[in-house]
């Protein structure tokens with residue numbers, strides 16, 4: 001199993017709010033291991049087994065080697081709809097709801 005990324009040691013997970021996704025595909029360019037556009041034109045996170053997770057609010061762990069790519073995706077996302085949060089307390093650390 002891949003090591004999950006962390007801030008101060010805490011594992012992180014990421015989810016996408018498809019209601020705000022513009023479908024530009026920036027996230028899938030930055031981190032294709034984590035994000036993918038579906039045929040509906042919207043981006044979804046993928047499981048560690050490369051399976052598209054289409055349930056609303058579905059999360060996937062952020063692998064440590066991909067943390068920078070995932071954070072850059074959240075920063076550049078035109079829809080402001082990529083949310084990166086701590087697994088332990090669900091506090092958003094990167095994304096529109098981060099402090």
Ligand code: SF4
Nearest residue numbers: 021022025027077079
């Ligand atoms: S970068 Fe944001 S708006 Fe663009 S496809 Fe990814 S989730 Fe959607």
